Amino acid sequence: MIIRGGNLSIKGEVRVPGDKSISHRAIMIGSIAEGKTIIHNFLMGEDCLSTVDCFRKLGVNIFISDEDVIVEGVGLYGLKESKDILYVGNSGTTIRLISGILAGQNFSSTITGDESIQKRPMDRIINPLKMMGANISGLLNKFPPLRIKPTKKLIGVEYRQPIPSAQVKSCILLAGLYADSDTKILQPSMSRDHTERMLKYFGANIVTKDNEVYLKPGNKLIGKEIYIPGDISSAAFLIVGTLILKGSKLLIRDVGLNETRTGILDVLIRMGGRIKILNERNLNNEPVGDILVEYSELKGIDIKGNMIPRLIDEIPIIAVAATQARGTTVIKNAEELKVKESNRIKAIVNELKKMGADIEELDDGMIINGPSKLRPSNLKTYNDHRIAMSLIIAALSADGDSNLQEIESIKISFPNFFDILKSIIQRI
Ligand SMILES: O=C(O)C1=C[C@@H](OP(=O)(O)O)[C@@H](O)[C@H](O)C1
Numbered sequence: 001m002i003i004r005g006g007n008l009s010i011k012g013e014v015r016v017p018g019d020k021s022i023s024h025r026a027i028m029i030g031s032i033a034e035g036k037t038i039i040h041n042f043l044m045g046e047d048c049l050s051t052v053d054c055f056r057k058l059g060v061n062i063f064i065s066d067e068d069v070i071v072e073g074v075g076l077y078g079l080k081e082s083k084d085i086l087y088v089g090n091s092g093t094t095i096r097l098i099s100g101i102l103a104g105q106n107f108s109s110t111i112t113g114d115e116s117i118q119k120r121p122m123d124r125i126i127n128p129l130k131m132m133g134a135n136i137s138g139l140l141n142k143f144p145p146l147r148i149k150p151t152k153k154l155i156g157v158e159y160r161q162p163i164p165s166a167q168v169k170s171c172i173l174l175a176g177l178y179a180d181s182d183t184k185i186l187q188p189s190m191s192r193d194h195t196e197r198m199l200k201y202f203g204a205n206i207v208t209k210d211n212e213v214y215l216k217p218g219n220k221l222i223g224k225e226i227y228i229p230g231d232i233s234s235a236a237f238l239i240v241g242t243l244i245l246k247g248s249k250l251l252i253r254d255v256g257l258n259e260t261r262t263g264i265l266d267v268l269i270r271m272g273g274r275i276k277i278l279n280e281r282n283l284n285n286e287p288v289g290d291i292l293v294e295y296s297e298l299k300g301i302d303i304k305g306n307m308i309p310r311l312i313d314e315i316p317i318i319a320v321a322a323t324q325a326r327g328t329t330v331i332k333n334a335e336e337l338k339v340k341e342s343n344r345i346k347a348i349v350n351e352l353k354k355m356g357a358d359i360e361e362l363d364d365g366m367i368i369n370g371p372s373k374l375r376p377s378n379l380k381t382y383n384d385h386r387i388a389m390s391l392i393i394a395a396l397s398a399d400g401d402s403n404l405q406e407i408e409s410i411k412i413s414f415p416n417f418f419d420i421l422k423s424i425i426q427r428i
């Protein structure tokens with residue numbers, strides 16, 4: 001696809017599609033709750049549709065109409081064995097969270113996904129699930145396909161997470177619902193807490209204190225009505241586009257502002273970004289608000305430590321912002337980026353370098369010196385949605401035509417990305 005950059009600004013008011021993490025959890029927790037769950041503003045991205053497909057295969061009725069989804073929950077013990085292998089497509093969240101639920105069932109399951117999923121590490125869930133008594137194995141004990149068989153009983157676990165992963169935490173908590181004793185998770189630093197919030201909203205006995213989560217199994221989960229806020233990870237591309245394209249100003253309405261996800265806003269504000277939060281409120285146990293952003297002169301900063309899990313998926317687009325910032329941006333402690341849909345450190349460094357950015361790869365991050373005038377280039381997306389959208393924003397700021405290969409992955413998390421962009425981009 002050709003992206004024509006140069007002399008552009010972003011103007012207007014938009015909503016981004018529903019949050020991907022919360023959409024997955026609404027299907028999963030709705031499926032094992034009793035009664036109906038009605039989900040508004042569900043993300044119709046391919047990853048969340050993979051979750052829908054898996055739970056349908058497990059015998060759950062899920063009805064999709066426009067943006068609403070109705071899940072007829074079957075209760076904790078109402079899932080049925082799937083005749084087919086469960087296929088999660090490109091979705092790490094699906095395979096890791098569903099494994100926690102399947103570990104507690106009295107039937108066997110096999111789960112796999114696309115080429116990228118087959119290379120992503122699953123020992124991080126296999127090990128704690130085994131500590132809980134689960135009968136789970138993977139290829140070389142690490143990779144999909146995962147095979148989960150019934151176990152006599154699951155026991156609660158006290159698990160100290162070696163890395164701050166929300167997918168691993170959620171997997172253990174979902175398995176913990178089926179255990180016959182309490183589960184406690186100690187996180188090295190706080191990762192996104194949507195599972196904890198939603199389980200509580202559905203009636204689970206779950207408490208978070210500092211970086212620790214306690215779950216007492218035994219409560220029934222009861223179906224609910226859920227309004228899913230806009231995905232801050234999708235909003236991030238529009239926010240950075242607005243910050244770096246001269247004369248831009250954008251209002252993004254109804255975005256999820258959960259503190260475990262707003263690292264991107266904290267960092268961009270520290271870089272000098274003019275960003276305001278308006279109309280803050282609560283939607284089914286999740287904070288939501290509007291984000292007003294304007295073109296800004298950015299400066300380089302250091303991004304590391306506990307901040308990383310709060311913006312892990314936004315690092316590629318932060319790298320794009322950093323190429324336009326005065327001074328040096330150093331991103332460290334982000335080695336997790338190497339085991340996402342692609343090696344996102346290598347991917348974004350290679351492609352931004354082609355565009356003329358002064359950027360250096362580190363083992364756990366990158367160093368970017370700015371500002372650089374980016375030039376149009378022939379760019380690869382590594383079949384990774386976040387790399388594709390980050391490069392499109394970079395290409396919009398370059399004078400001339402860039403050519404991007406393999407952009408279909410954008411449908412994973414932001415299916416109407418181009419429609420939204422077209423509605424707010426102005427040629428000047
Ligand atoms: O729990 C979730 O919904 C997610 C957690 C993060 O992964 P990790 O838990 O592997 O850090 C994130 O990168 C992913 O996009 C979604």
Ligand SMILES: C=C(OP(=O)(O)O)C(=O)O
Nearest residue numbers: 090091092093313340386
């Ligand atoms: C890493 C991501 O998702 P997942 O782990 O669910 O594939 C992402 O959306 O950036």
